[in-house]
Amino acid sequence: MTELATPVAILKQRLDELCIEQPQGFIRLSTPCQIEHLIGWLNVQSVFPRLYWKARELDAPEYAMVGVVKALDSLAALHSDQYALAAHPGEQPDYFGGMAFDPTTPGWANFNHCYFLLPRIELKRCEQGTMLSLNLRFDDRDREQELADAHAALDALNPPRPLSPLLPLSLERNDCPSREEWAAQVSRVTQPDQLCRTPKVVLSRETCLRSAEIPSPWALLSHWQAGAADCFQLGIQFTPHEAFIGCPPERLYRRKGSHLASEALAGTTPRGRTAQQDGELAIRLLSDTKNGLENRCVYQQLLSQLEPLSHRIDMGEAHIVTLRSVLHIRRLIHAKLHPEVSDRQLLETLPPTPAVGGVPRQAALAFIRQHEHHRRGWYAGVFGRISHASSDLAVAIRCAHVGKDSIRLYAGAGIVKGSEPDAEWRELDSKIADIMTLLGMG
Ligand SMILES: C=C(O[C@@H]1C=C(C(=O)O)C=C[C@H]1O)C(=O)O
Ligand SMILES: [Mg+2]
Incomplete structure (x- = not known):
């Protein structure tokens, strides 16, 4: 047996x-x-x-x-x-x-x-x-x-078999938008009159990696998760030749009964080479105006959306989350919900948060619809578990769509006053660095 x-x-x-x-x-x-x-x-x-x-x-x-x-x-x-x-x-x-x-x-x-x-x-x-x-x-x-x-x-159940190792691949990379188009989009968002309308827009990029041989999405997820123990880990596959996988660091919310935990995770710097460099980068990140604004946009909106749904809301201090390739600013939010508040209501209210959309929401979404040419699909959406007693949902970032002959990686960056195209492009690269390294393209 x-x-x-x-x-x-x-x-x-x-x-x-x-x-x-x-x-x-x-x-x-x-x-x-x-x-x-x-x-x-x-x-x-x-x-x-x-x-x-x-x-x-x-x-x-x-x-x-x-x-x-x-x-x-x-x-x-x-x-x-x-x-x-x-x-x-x-x-x-x-x-x-x-x-x-x-x-x-x-x-x-x-x-x-x-x-x-x-x-x-x-x-x-x-x-x-x-x-x-x-x-x-x-x-x-x-x-x-x-x-x-x-x-x-x-x-129909099959007994488990070991996953095959990831073999070196020859992948052809294509970014949408290109670096030039990205620079134009960032400049547009940071025009003073645009910033008056939309103080934050999260722009994103699809990096398409093509190859005749694409590894199993599950083998890829298994290797990816090994370096992302403190992230959510997810995968869904509806058909044999396409899957959505990812290791997002960000929680949309966790609900246990009427206790809700959420967070503002926004503001980023690539990791340093030593612990000392990381320490210096962390101090700089926490006091940086542009990154502080990116984070503030997220928590202000979460607090104002949770206010009518809750008896009580508490927010913690800004602190640093250290991931494999980047540091982020995070603020934890706890709320005691009114008893009748459902997951349906929370999911109709909270996403897309300004961590992936922008502020004000509708104007930022209108900008994204007009200017982004790739399909975000489930990237920057929501993924997780829902039950009567408790629910837990991630913001679906740091994700990939694995197709028959392509792997599409998604990364976004919050564009606010003070954002510069080249630095934001490097931020996108640092957000896909973990999976790129796994694919031999780091
Ligand atoms: C949109 C993404 O991440 C979001 C944008 C961040 C930023 O610009 O600093 C940081 C974390 C998330 O709020 C992504 O990873 O794709
Ligand atoms: Mg940023």
């Missing part, structure tokens, strides 16, 4: 026992399992979608899932699905997925603007070990069909 065969056999037996009962609502059948490397397991599954999620705390559980019990393509549908299941007593499910940056513009092929799924098969690894779960529901479908689908999902 392999590390998968026994747990699958146990779940099948539990499923057969379930047939005799009269199950209602949502049911999760779980059993311990020996699988250690979740991404390696995900890489060999044949069912889509495949999804991976880990929050940025070092002890956060890791989730890998395949297939769907139900997929929701709007926040309204997600909200009513949660509401329907909450009518049945017992456990409530976790939903996973994300949203595009701007639903009013064309997105990526095969990526809905909004997509959250209740997974069919879920592997969850935490400090106590790994659990394999089979999810089912009986409130909105034919019982026999649901049992048959669940059986088929177990039958």
